[in-house]
Amino acid sequence: MSGESRNPHFCVLAALLLAWAGFASGGDTPTPSVPELRPPSPPVFAMPAPARARVVMVEDAAATAAYKPQPEVLRRMVDRGLTNLTGKPTPEEAWRSLVSTQDTVGIKVLSTPGRYSGTRPAVVEALVSSLLTAGHPPARVVIWDKQMLSLRQAGFEELAARQGVRVAAAVEAGYDTNEFYENAILGQLVHGDLEFELRRESLGRRSYVSRLVTSGMTKIISVTPLLNHNQTSVSGHLMSLALGSVDNTLRFTGDPGRLAVAVPEICALPILGDRVVLNVTDALLAQYYGEERTLLHYAAVLNQLWFSTDPVALDVLAVHELERQRELADMPAVKPNLALYQNASLVQIGVSDVKQIIVEWVR
Numbered sequence: 024m025s026g027e028s029r030n031p032h033f034c035v036l037a038a039l040l041l042a043w044a045g046f047a048s049g050g051d052t053p054t055p056s057v058p059e060l061r062p063p064s065p066p067v068f069a070m071p072a073p074a075r076a077r078v079v080m081v082e083d084a085a086a087t088a089a090y091k092p093q094p095e096v097l098r099r100m101v102d103r104g105l106t107n108l109t110g111k112p113t114p115e116e117a118w119r120s121l122v123s124t125q126d127t128v129g130i131k132v133l134s135t136p137g138r139y140s141g142t143r144p145a146v147v148e149a150l151v152s153s154l155l156t157a158g159h160p161p162a163r164v165v166i167w168d169k170q171m172l173s174l175r176q177a178g179f180e181e182l183a184a185r186q187g188v189r190v191a192a193a194v195e196a197g198y199d200t201n202e203f204y205e206n207a208i209l210g211q212l213v214h215g216d217l218e219f220e221l222r223r224e225s226l227g228r229r230s231y232v233s234r235l236v237t238s239g240m241t242k243i244i245s246v247t248p249l250l251n252h253n254q255t256s257v258s259g260h261l262m263s264l265a266l267g268s269v270d271n272t273l274r275f276t277g278d279p280g281r282l283a284v285a286v287p288e289i290c291a292l293p294i295l296g297d298r299v300v301l302n303v304t305d306a307l308l309a310q311y312y313g314e315e316r317t318l319l320h321y322a323a324v325l326n327q328l329w330f331s332t333d334p335v336a337l338d339v340l341a342v343h344e345l346e347r348q349r350e351l352a353d354m355p356a357v358k359p360n361l362a363l364y365q366n367a368s369l370v371q372i373g374v375s376d377v378k379q380i381i382v383e384w385v386r
Contacts, residue, residue, distance in 0.1 A: 076336035076374035078329055079108045080306075081385045086326035087307050090319065092145035097328075101149040103385050104303070104330040118157040121300045122242045127163045128154065129240030129298075133247045133263045134168045134177040139308075140317040142246050144178045146305045146328065150246065151186045164188040167235060169267040171195050193233035198270050202232040204289045208281060210274025217270055230269035230285075232294055243298045245334060249306040249325070249341050253314055254279040255286070256342040256359045260302050260334035261367060265289035279360055287367040290334070296372060304329035304337045311345045311354070323348045335373025336380045339364050343377065 081100045086093055105117035122128055130150065132142035147166060155161060164186075166179050171192035174180060183190040198217040209226045212219035217231045236243075243264070250258040254277075265286040266272050275285045290296050306329055312321035325344075331337050342359050349356060364375040374380055 074374050076333040076380045078331040078336055079104050079383050080327055080329050082327045084326055092143055094145055097145055097149035098152055100328050101153050104328055107385050108330045114153050115157040118154055124159055126242045127240045129243050130166045131243055131245045131264055132168050134173040136315045137317055138177045140250055140310050141177055142248055143305055144182045147246055148182050151188055161187040166190045169193045191235055193235050193267060196233050196235035198231035199234045199237040202237050202294050203229040204269060205229045208274045210271045227271050230271040232269050236268050237294055242300050244301045246303045246305060249304055249309040251311050251345050255282055255363050257338055259338035259341055261286050261290050261338055268295055283362040283366055286363055287370050287372060290372055291370045302331050302334045302337050309344055309348045311348045333373040335364050335367045335375050339375050
């Protein structure tokens with residue numbers, strides 16, 4: 024046994040025996056001092072600094088005219104948002120810091136509410152135009168959502184044709200048997216769900232990820248409107264990405280508690296969450312009532328686009344902005360439901376504490 028590994032209590036005992044021996048012999052040998060026993064110092068643990076999120080908000084009063092988006096202004100707003108978020112001097116360099124020309128970029132939209140209350144095609148077109156100007160191949164850009172019908176009705180097929188990019192839907196692409204989210208909640212399977220189509224199962228505990236996501240893209244950009252949701256307070260990035268990417272979602276919708284658990288866990292799937300490189304909140308309008316219905320009399324014109332790599336921070340800020348707009352309109356307050364976003368922080372998708380979100384304005 025090496026000296027470094029001796030028992031300290033043995034050393035103390037040996038010193039005491041030597042002292043006793045010297046005293047008993049009556050010699051002049053001085054009594055050796057006994058080492059003072061000190062309790063070990065407690066370990067010092069440095070508390071980690073709270074996670075921070077950064078959001079760039081670009082505002083231009085000319086972004087809309089009578090609710091109609093202005094394409095040239097939106098393109099400038101997109102370029103300014105990208106350069107300010109990434110710290111790069113040009114939009115081209117900003118895009119290269121997010122994606123490579125070898126990536127297939129999937130731009131996730133929320134098309135079900137339509138072209139006025141959902142993700143606005145003009146905002147997506149400004150993003151696509153900027154990306155293509157940076158040299159990204161049009162064949163490697165796909166605009167997508169869950170259903171092709173809603174994409175068509177919202178005007179995204181026309182947009183794709185103008186820009187020479189693709190448009191695709193998660194349901195039509197089918198679902199990947201190897202990638203899924205599973206929990207104990209049984210769901211009523213419907214037409215389009217994988218297990219219903221393969222085995223005519225009526226109930227299932229798995230939500231399979233679309234093949235459009237698993238094999239049809241390598242990077243994801245999420246673009247969602249500033250639109251209320253009756254159960255989760257905002258129809259934001261987490262809801263759009265989670266419910267738009269997997270099947271068997273009826274088991275969650277209609278129950279805020281189930282959504283608060285399932286949505287963050289689905290977004291945390293590596294095949295999904297790890298591919299998200301940019302989130303843009305289309306805040307040209309803030310519709311604070313109506314959910315999937317277009318109710319522009321319950322909307323405020325903001326003329327803003329919000330940019331972040333943190334979808335949770337954007338969604339939380341959206342919840343509070345919708346709350347603020349209701350108050351400004353002297354409308355009944357709606358108690359915000361933040362459970363979903365707090366759970367998202369627990370699984371480390373992003374930051375839900377507004378005190379830890381840094382907002383930078385570009386006007």
